[in-house]
Amino acid sequence: MNASAQTPFRRALRSFLEQRTARVGLALLLVLVTAALGADVFASYSPIDVLIDKEPGAIRLAGPCINALGCDGPQHIFGLDNNVRDVFARVLHGARLSLQVGFLTVGFAIVLGSLIGAVSGFVGGWVDNLFMRVMDVLLAFPSLLLAIAIVTVIGPGLINTQLAIGIVAIPIYARVMRASVLGLRDREFVAASRALGASEASILFRKILPNALTPSIVQGTLGIGGAILDVAALSFLGLGAQPPTAEWGSMIGGDRNLLFSSPHVVVFPGIAITMTVLAFNLVGDGLRDALDPRLQR
């Protein structure tokens, strides 16, 4: 095929799909999205329904019961948890929540971080200095620790946890965007817009920003996995999602003392988190390799 006939988008897509790990990541991501969207269809139980009086024979912490494998009771693919809820339903609905959490948290951090970074890099001078020193301070905290401190102050809950993890992630996106803007602001097309009389704000937001987005998107994809991990960690500690919400971290945290007798309550949500984070990491790595011109062979 004639390479010059390809648009940059198609070239990047091809380069992305050529990587085996990226394809694995994409496949995992598809499984997740399907699970999240179809949670109500695939799981025959509600994630917060306590089955103790509703279903004869439902006992606390019962292990997996799969009809296809010869179990003739009501089917609970991942077993029941300490509150006699269907773990499979909780894990599927947890996928929905985790994807939301990942995108929202990173979205928040990218928007604010990019704004700070863009203004910082474009304006320069004392504004740049001030913004970047504030970012340095945020980066100086071990991330989970700062998030914990923030949540202790604003109170536990899923929204507050996402806010805290988002705030902690701002400096990364600010730095990435600042670096891209610095690389673009002295280019000819910017000088041309200025000569045509465009206002400074319009130059920054209409001309520079669209061209500076790629690294932020790559960083954001890699950041989604991290955000899901961190929110799960805070939920594990009891600061994030509150019961009876089906959230992987809090499922593990809530039942962790039962691990030794009923490992299924920890193992399945654990696999779910690992798979999700792995999917975003692989896709993020693939995107970076496909979009970074320095890595193009």
Place this chain on the structure above:
Amino acid sequence: MTTYIVRRLLVSLPVIFGILVAVFVITRLLPGDPCRALLGEKATEAACAAFNSRYGFDQPMPIQFLKYLQQVLTGDLGDSIRFGVPVTQLIVDRLPTTIELTAISLTIATFFGIKLGVRAATKRNSRTDVSTMIFANLGVSIPVFVLGLLLAYLFAVVLKGTPIALPPANRYTAGVIPTEIAVAWGLAGLQGPLRGLLDFISNMAIPNAILTLNPGNLLDAVKHLILPSVALATIPMAVIARITRSSLLDVLGSDYIRTARAKGLSEREVVSKHALRNALLPVATVVGLSLGGLLSGAVLTETIFGFAGIGRTISDAITARDYVVVQGVTVIVSVGYVVVNLIVDISYAYLDPRVRINS
């Protein structure tokens, strides 16, 4: 070199100041007034007025901030609401456990991470390479609390009764009591900073067992440390393996390596004497950066394995709404983190002359 160190020190000071400002602001943003948070909901107006003037909450903000600075700089981080003891005392009691855990984890992560990375890079695209990278990808994706719990289940339940069974919780087996180093050395009467230092080291189980010459305790302490440190080391180990691999691949493609090969050196010598030294520079940065992750991970690891370390202290303090402890520990750990990063940067400049010339 001296100029670089001085400049780097000067840059750290505003960051530390910023940490103090940030923690102060977070403290003052506390919902509700501090009086009722500390004295209870039913505190009377008079009691609150007395409380506020005692702790200076009736003063203007800038004055409060200066007072806070003065307190922190003189080593006063307030008293724990729950235990009534100074936060500094809690830190001295519990930080050693965390330092021991993170130091061992970082050592494991660096040693095995580099080993894995080198193996993957020198056998590029082989089965070793692919399996190492699968491990590395899984390693950065599994949450430390899931890995910790699974390891505990595997080694304490599944392998129970076998020689490789390991304890899933606590720093020592119940009944094993460490002797204070000062007491063991016949220095029980010692006072002052030297005694403080001895007590601090005394609270680290492994150095304590070695310095008090107690092989039984040493074995027990090591056994209890294996699972937590492996759980905590996995993420940084995977990151280090990846960065070592890509950095070494970069270097192996350069001209001077071709020259080294051309003059007839064995592949082993080329890698270990020529390539690895240059390839390890980015690795050094990543090792420094993983400390933040290790400190964050320590909160979870210590909670799972029941270690009375600083991370566990924080997570307990959260549950008990002991704000003073959360803030004090955050300040200390963050400042410590800045200082360690400073040391990493300086050693980096020492290793790589380009750093101190270009910056």
